[in-house]
Every structure is written in C-alpha cells, then in structure tokens.
Amino acid sequence: MAEQAVRVRLRRRAREGGNRMKEESPTLSVIVPIYNEEVVIPELYRRLTSVLERIGESFEVICVNDGSRDNSLALLHDIHRRDARWKVISFARNFGHQAAITAGLDYARGQAVVIIDADLQDPPELIADLLAKWREGYEVVYAVRTEREGETWFKEFTAKLFYRLMHAITNVEIPIDTGDFRLMDRTVVETLRAMRERHRFMRGMAAWVGFRQIGVPYRRHARYAGETKYPLRKMLRFALDGITSFSYFPLQLATYFGFAIALLSVIFIVVVVAMRLSGLHAFEGQATTLIAVLFLGSIQLISLGILGEYIGRIYEESKGRPLYVVAQAWGLDRPMISLMP
Ligand code: UDP
Ligand code: MG
Numbered sequence: 208m209a210e211q212a213v214r215v216r217l218r219r220r221a222r223e224g225g226n227r228m229k230e231e232s233p234t235l236s237v238i239v240p241i242y243n244e245e246v247v248i249p250e251l252y253r254r255l256t257s258v259l260e261r262i263g264e265s266f267e268v269i270c271v272n273d274g275s276r277d278n279s280l281a282l283l284h285d286i287h288r289r290d291a292r293w294k295v296i297s298f299a300r301n302f303g304h305q306a307a308i309t310a311g312l313d314y315a316r317g318q319a320v321v322i323i324d325a326d327l328q329d330p331p332e333l334i335a336d337l338l339a340k341w342r343e344g345y346e347v348v349y350a351v352r353t354e355r356e357g358e359t360w361f362k363e364f365t366a367k368l369f370y371r372l373m374h375a376i377t378n379v380e381i382p383i384d385t386g387d388f389r390l391m392d393r394t395v396v397e398t399l400r401a402m403r404e405r406h407r408f409m410r411g412m413a414a415w416v417g418f419r420q421i422g423v424p425y426r427r428h429a430r431y432a433g434e435t436k437y438p439l440r441k442m443l444r445f446a447l448d449g450i451t452s453f454s455y456f457p458l459q460l461a462t463y464f465g466f467a468i469a470l471l472s473v474i475f476i477v478v479v480v481a482m483r484l485s486g487l488h489a490f491e492g493q494a495t496t497l498i499a500v501l502f503l504g505s506i507q508l509i510s511l512g513i514l515g516e517y518i519g520r521i522y523e524e525s526k527g528r529p530l531y532v533v534a535q536a537w538g539l540d541r542p543m544i545s546l547m548p
Contacts, residue, residue: 233265235338236320238311240304241283242273244325246432248282251325252293258331262338268293269311269539270325274301287537294538302531304436305407305445308387310531312396314539321390322409327431329388336423337390346418349382349389349410350425357429362442369446373411376456381414382422389413405523405530408449415453451516458517461510468503 237255241248259266272280272295283295296310308322319341323329333350340348355363370383387409391399398416399409414420437445450457482489 232316232318233267234318235259235262235264235266235334236311236315236317237266237268237334238308238315238320238322239268239270239325240273240307240311240322241270241275241279241325242301242304242307242436243275243277243279244433245275245278245282247326247430248279248286250431251327252286252290254327255323255331256290256293258334262335264338266292267315267317269314270295271307271311272297273303273307274298284537291538295536296533296539297535299532299534303441304387305409305448306531308409309407310533312400314536315396318393319390320393320396322387324386324388326433328428329386330425330428333388333423333425334390340421340423341390341392344419345421346392346395347389347413347416347420348391349385349413349420349422351382351422352384352386352427353424355427358427362435365442369449373449373453376450377411377453379411379415379453381411381453382420385410385422392418394418403530404452405528406448406452406520407530408445408452411449411453447516451520457513460513461506464506464510468506 237259239251239255244251255268259268270283270286270293272283280295280297283293283297286293287295294314296314298307298310311322312320319338321334321337323331323334329350337348337350355366367384370381370385373381374383389410391413395413395416395418399412402412404412479489
C-alpha cells in the first residue's frame with residue numbers, strides 16, 4: 208500500500224517535472240561566450256534584450272563566462288538577478304571560445320539556438336532575419352560577413368586567406384567568410400552535442416552535420432568596446448584546429464614532396480653522370496652537398512612537425528577529459544540528458 212503511494216507520488220513528480228521543463232523550454236536560446244567583456248556587457252544586455260523582445264518569441268540568453276579576470280561575472284550575475292531570462296554558466300578557468308559555445312549548446316533548451324559574440328560585432332538585429340529563414344524550414348542559418356569594419360588589414364587578409372584555404376583542402380562544404388554567428392535548429396544542436404571532439408571548430412562541425420543550410424549576408428561591425436580576445440597565437444591555434452579537424456592534406460604534403468624530390472634526384476643523377484663522362488666538372492664541392500642536405504633536412508623536420516600536430520591531437524583525444532568545467536551556474540538546470548534527437 209505504502210509502496211504504491213510512493214510510486215504514485217513519484218509518478219506525479221515526474222509528470223510535474225516534465226511539465227515544468229516544457230514550460231521553461233523557450234522558442235529561442237541565445238548563447239553568448241564572454242571573456243573579459245565588462246565594457247560591453249551593459250550595452251549587450253540593452254541591445255540584445257530589446258531586439259529579442261521586439262521579435263516577441265519566448266527566449267533565454269545563456270552567457271558563458273569563460274574564466275574572465277575582470278568584473279564580467281559580477282555584471283552577469285547582477286543581470287540574472289534582475290532578469291531571469293538571462294542565465295549564466297561560469298567556467299572554472301579559461302577554456303576558450305569554442306568550449307564556451309559548446310557549454311551553451313549543452314545547456315540551451317530552445318527550439319532554435321543562436322550563437323552570437325558578446326562584443327556586438329555581430330548585430331543582434333540580424334537575429335530576426337535568421338529566425339525568418341528558420342521558419343522557412345532551414346535547419347542552419349549562418350551569417351556571412353560581406354564586409355568587416357574596424358579590423359586590421361592583416362586580420363582581414365589572413366581571415367580571407369584561411370577561409371579559402373579551408374574551402375580548398377577540405378571535403379566538408381564549410382561556408383566562406385562565416386563565423387560562429389548562426390541559428391541552429393534543435394535537431395542540429397542535438398547532433399552537435401553528440402560530437403565531443405576536443406579540438407573544436409564549431410563552424411566546420413555545423414557544416415558537417417548537413418540538413419538544409421543557408422547564409423544570410425551582413426556587415427560585420429567594429430567591436431563596440433574593448434579589444435580582441437584572439438591574439439595572433441590563439442588565431443593560429445584555431446586555424447590549425449580547423450585544418451587538422453577537417454583535412455589530411457598537410458599529412459599528404461610529405462608524400463607529394465617525397466615523390467617530387469625523388470623524381471628530381473633521378474633526373475639529377477643522370478645529368479651528373481652524363482656530365483662527368485663527357486669530362487665536365489660541374490657540381491663539385493661542399494656548397495652543393497650542404498644545400499641539398501639542409502633542404503631535405505628542413506622538409507623532413509617540417510613533415511615531422513605536421514605529424515606531431517596530428518599525434519598531439521590524437522593524444523589529447525585519447526585522454527577523454529571533459530571539454531570544460533563549470534564552477535557556477537545561475538538559472539540553469541543540468542544540461543539536457545539525451546544526446547541524440
Ligand atoms: N571569447 C571567449 N573565450 C576566449 C576568447 C574569446 O569566450 O578565450 C569570446 C569573446 O568574449 C567574444 C567572442 O568569444 O564574445 C569572440 O571573441 P573576439 O571578439 O575577441 O574575437 P574577434 O571578433 O576579434 O575574432
Ligand atoms: Mg569580436
């Protein structure tokens with residue numbers, strides 16, 4: 208008898224829990240990675256909230272504090288206390304931009320999920336356009352940068368070059384000039400959540416998933432305030448992560464070089480033998496030998512380095528550590544448990 212009562216109570220609690228989850232699950236989740244962004248947070252809150260209210264759908268904003276060393280976390284906590292639609296995840300340390308996005312995807316409950324930078328380089332107003340395309344039936348709507356404002360020619364040039372290189376050497380159709388600013392349907396988000404690789408290139412992973420995808424052009428503004436959190440070193444790492452996660456091409460380079468040099472050597476041997484037989488004394492001395500040794504040696508070292516990049520990634524992957532560590536969360540339950548749609 209008592210046992211049955213307990214069972215009934217448990218069942219009721221499960222049902223209520225289920226209902227509560229459904230009520231809480233909004234149409235739109237917006238994920239904002241935040242690393243030392245105290246100067247932009249007040250304006251971000253103002254602009255993003257007003258845009259989302261104008262759209263008129265139920266929404267949540269999930270700010271992921273990626274181990275900021277400034278006042279960002281206090282500001283975010285303050286916002287959460289005033290406006291419960293703004294929720295906060297705080298990492299135990301800086302895990303990087305892509306990990307922050309990953310955490311946001313794990314916790315988001317919306318039917319559609321938008322990823323946007325904190326610095327207002329991606330205009331929140333565009334979310335309405337992304338949403339319109341989603342309503343038309345596209346599962347991924349990415350924002351394509353047609354112009355960039357307030358960025359150095361170096362960043363613009365290297366970014367352009369990188370996107371084109373990626374396009375040339377990968378099999379996945381990664382859209383050109385596209386960052387992480389995008390809207391994704393729940394089905395895509397659930398698939399991405401099942402992809403737990405460590406070196407994450409989210410824009411590539413989202414392309415890999417497939418479904419119907421479409422781009423919406425926009426002008427990338429200058430940072431609202433503060434400075435870039437992507438110094439050259441981080442940018443290079445990120446570019447390498449992108450290339451190594453989606454292409455073997457750098458590994459194959461050694462093979463191509465090997466064959467090319469082998470062919471050249473055979474021709475060279477024939478030429479030298481012919482010259483010696485005809486009495487010409489060409490290619491004598493140390494310099495020739497030295498150049499050949501240094502040239503081949505450097506190519507071998509570079510190939511070893513490339514190999515090292517891949518092996519290091521295999522090693523990191525094999526450790527299977529979590530992708531991020533959450534120290535605090537406000538306004539959020541545990542991530543949704545199911546990993547597949
Ligand atoms: N960001 C982060 N962790 C990092 C570096 C950056 O969460 O380690 C966030 C940052 O706060 C911003 C977004 O990622 O919201 C993009 O960074 P940023 O604007 O500095 O990059 P850029 O636009 O210059 O490429
Ligand atoms: Mg930026």
